[in-house]
Amino acid sequence: MAVTAITGDIGAGKSTVSGIFADLMHCGRLDADKIAKDLWLRNDVKKIAVSRWGSEILDSSGNILMSEISRIIFASESEHNFCNSLIHPLVMLELHERSEGLKNVIIEIPLLPEAGRPEWIEKAIYVTADFKVRAERCRVRGWNDGELKRREKFLLPQNLRMSKSDYIIRNEGSLLELEHQAVSYVQENF
Numbered sequence: 001m002a003v004t005a006i007t008g009d010i011g012a013g014k015s016t017v018s019g020i021f022a023d024l025m026h027c028g029r030l031d032a033d034k035i036a037k038d039l040w041l042r043n044d045v046k047k048i049a050v051s052r053w054g055s056e057i058l059d060s061s062g063n064i065l066m067s068e069i070s071r072i073i074f075a076s077e078s079e080h081n082f083c084n085s086l087i088h089p090l091v092m093l094e095l096h097e098r099s100e101g102l103k104n105v106i107i108e109i110p111l112l113p114e115a116g117r118p119e120w121i122e123k124a125i126y127v128t129a130d131f132k133v134r135a136e137r138c139r140v141r142g143w144n145d146g147e148l149k150r151r152e153k154f155l156l157p158q159n160l161r162m163s164k165s166d167y168i169i170r171n172e173g174s175l176l177e178l179e180h181q182a183v184s185y186v187q188e189n190f
Contacts, residue, residue, distance in 0.1 A: 008127030
């Protein structure tokens, strides 16, 4: 089994790179953010979150309001750390269980450097781009430059995040250029 993690900077194009690699390798693809979002639906996770942050984080149906979670955790280092200690181990466990038995799998894990790379992840690819390029991509999400900076301050320094990966992809050009980088990597490593 070959488990390859795609990680990197906010707005660098991790999802695009993950899709390209999964297509090239004809393999499964998992997304840590999607799994984390599903975990917030679990009653045990909701109970812990409400105990910590109050019922204001719930909508009228009793579901977690992710906008409230984001507001809380990106305003306080202690709340951010608490959230990570709650969600990261559950996400990594789910990813490991889902990847077992697959010949090859690509897993998009934005916070891999912060969560810690488990031994079952064989390769880690870091996707990066210039801040201006990433800021423009984040504007499409509805974020301003301040939101990108606010979220990035809770990450490890970029050079440390990059040093925890085996390969770096710069995603500042065309989709074709990005595909060429991915093809080169797959040809050299698989």
